[in-house]
Amino acid sequence: MNKLWYLSQINLFEELPLEDLQMIDAMAPMSTIQKGSLIIRPDTESKNLYLLKQGRVRLFKVNEDGKQLTICLLGKGNVFGETETFSTGSGSAYVEAIDNALVCILGKKDFETLITKRPQVALKMVSILTQRIRESEEMLENLAFRDVRFRLLYLLAKLAKSFGQPSANTAGSYTNLDLNLSHQELANMIGATRESVSVTLSQLAKQDVVTTGRKEIAVDLTKAEEILKER
DNA sequence: TCATTAATGTGTT
DNA sequence: AACACATTAATGA
DSSP states (O other): OOHHHHHHTSGGGTTOOHHHHHHHHHHSOEEEEOTTOEEEOSSSOOOOEEEEEESOEEEEEEOTTSOEEEEEEEOTTOEEEGGGGOOSSSOOOEEEESSSEEEEEEOHHHHHHHHHHOHHHHHHHHHHHHHHHHHHHHHHHHHHHOOHHHHHHHHHHHHHHHHOEEOOOSSSOOEEOOSOOOHHHHHHHHTOOHHHHHHHHHHHHHTTSEEEETTEEEEOHHHHHHHHHHO
C-alpha cells in the first residue's frame, strides 16, 4: 500500500486520474497522529483540508461548562477541515484522533488550485458536504422530536453501518460497533445523560436488540431498523 | 496482589 | 435530567 493507493481511497478524489493523485501527493505532506491527540482545535485557524488516510476521528464541540457534544465520527477515506464548519463567529469544532491516524494536510491554496484544474473535485466536495448537512439535520430533528431510546437506536444503527464489523458472536446476527464507546460518549452524541443511556441500553439488551459489554456494543440491525420504522 | 481510577448500575428527587 | 452513591471491571505499580 503506497501513498498513492491511500489517496485513491479518499472519497473526495474518486475517479481522478493518476497524474492528479500524484500532484496532490506532492502537495500534501503526510502526518501521523497519536491516538487521543487533537488535530484541530477551535482557536487555531488552520485553513487546511485534512485527508484521513487511516484511522478514525471525532468532531466535537465543548460548551462553557466543559461538556462535550460529539458532532460526528469519520473513518478513513473521509475529509475534514475548517471548511466544513464555517460557523462564522462562535468557535468551531475540535477534531480528535480516536485511534492512531494517518492524515494528509492539503493547504487552502493548493486545494483551490486543484479545484480550478479539476472542477469535478469541487462538485464532489459539494456533494460530500451536502450529505453531511443532511445527516446533521436528521439528527437535529431526532433531537427535537424523539426520545432517548429512538435517538440511541438511530445512532447505533448509523455507527454500525459505517464502522461495524459483522460479529462472529453468539446466537443473534449482531454487528459489532468496534469503536470503544462508553455510555458517556454515546450520550455526548445524542444529547442525553450518561444515566439514561445506561438504562436504555440495558432495556434494549433485554429485548435482544443489542448486546453490551464494557465499552463494547453490538446491534441487531434488522431489529433496530424495525423499531426505528415503527414510530 | 493491592490500590486507584474508570465505567456502569440504581434509587431518589 | 441531575445527583449521590454502590458496584464492578480495568489499570498499573
